[in-house]
Amino acid sequence: EDQVTQSPEALRLQEGESSSLNCSYTVSGLRGLFWYRQDPGKGPEFLFTLYSAGEEKEKERLKATLTKKESFLHITAPKPEDSATYLCAVQGGSNYKLTFGKGTLLTVNP
């Protein structure tokens, strides 16, 4: 059974204070690792897909990296508008089932 563990559960940063969120996973045959952002009262919003170890993707202040066991979401010089819950999910041997972690609640204080 695929498993995803995200840490920390919550992270509070000052504006401009860079940090990283962790997503550890076990999966039979990784087809893709997905990062989503979820704002309160809204559905998850897609950020990145990573397909193989060593792959990296960037979007504004966010950079996602992938190894064979974990993924990191690096946040550089965060702003208050980056405050949200960040969800990680893996797609294993099937072509449809995503297994989600419980997320990291990020708060960026001005």
Add this chain to the structure above:
Amino acid sequence: DAGVIQSPRHEVTEMGQEVTLRCKPISGHNSLFWYRQTMMRGLELLIYFNNNVPIDDSGMPEDRFSAKMPNASFSTLKIQPSEPRDSAVYFCASRPLADSYNEQFFGPGTRLTVL
């Protein structure tokens, strides 16, 4: 370009009542997913449709839950009878079938409270 549409956005009902949640996927997307999100268990897949056909309903918690997709632009998730432990946020998501390893697009969710 309208995204995934869900209704109602909020539903408050009493235990034992029937609840119907509705979803309109993105036009042209022929894969549809229903998820449930709770603090304890996070996001869980309930059921998956391909071309309106249920492929995997192993996540449906029990017989009180049922889902249908009568056509490519509409799906329902029904709970009958509802119980307080069904209180959660229910999300619908869609994706083109051809993009099996690409992202799913989520709707805004329906927050269900069963008293």
